[in-house]
Amino acid sequence: MDQDPNSILNFLGARNLIRGVGAGLPSGPSIAKHLGIEVIDLDENEPAGLWFYILKEAEVTSGGTHLGPLGSLIIDAVFAGLLLGDPRSFYNLEPDWNPNDDPLLKPTIDNIDTGISDVWELASIIRISGLPIE
Numbered sequence: 001m002d003q004d005p006n007s008i009l010n011f012l013g014a015r016n017l018i019r020g021v022g023a024g025l026p027s028g029p030s031i032a033k034h035l036g037i038e039v040i041d042l043d044e045n046e047p048a049g050l051w052f053y054i055l056k057e058a059e060v061t062s063g064g065t066h067l068g069p070l071g072s073l074i075i076d077a078v079f080a081g082l083l084l085g086d087p088r089s090f091y092n093l094e095p096d097w098n099p100n101d102d103p104l105l106k107p108t109i110d111n112i113d114t115g116i117s118d119v120w121e122l123a124s125i126i127r128i129s130g131l132p133i134e
Contacts, residue, residue, distance in 0.1 A: 016051040017047060017051055017052055020049045020050050020051055021049060025049070025050050027050065027053065028048055028050045028052065028054060028056075028057070028070065029042070029048050029053065030048075031053075031070060032053075032057075032070045037069045037070050040053075040060045042056065053070070054067065054074070057070055057071055
């Protein structure tokens with residue numbers, strides 16, 4: 001780590017951008033285009049590195065309150081890969097599990113008529129992780 005407290009290397013965002021370029025990651029716009037996700041416009045002086053692009057996409061699509069389409073897809077894919085790769089995850093132990101049949105999911109007023117549950121309780125998340133529930 002650089003000893004100068006004002007060095008650009010003391011900022012996580014800068015280190016992530018540098019690491020991404022060094023690792024040869026494709027740019028955010030090129031990944032979005034490849035996945036069929038609408039590409040956001042970047043200003044001429046803004047970097048197109050993946051990490052910056054995900055943050056910029058969040059800013060443009062939601063004012064920075066949550067991730068945009070590409071950032072969300074990447075996070076979803078990471079969690080799906082973790083669940084698939086863990087032989088003790090609920091996904092692998094109970095391959096026929098359906099969240100709509102889970103008694104730990106509680107229906108909301110908005111969807112009582114459809115019968116589709118979309119509220120996840122902590123117990124449901126623990127169940128999916130493969131930890132035992134009493």
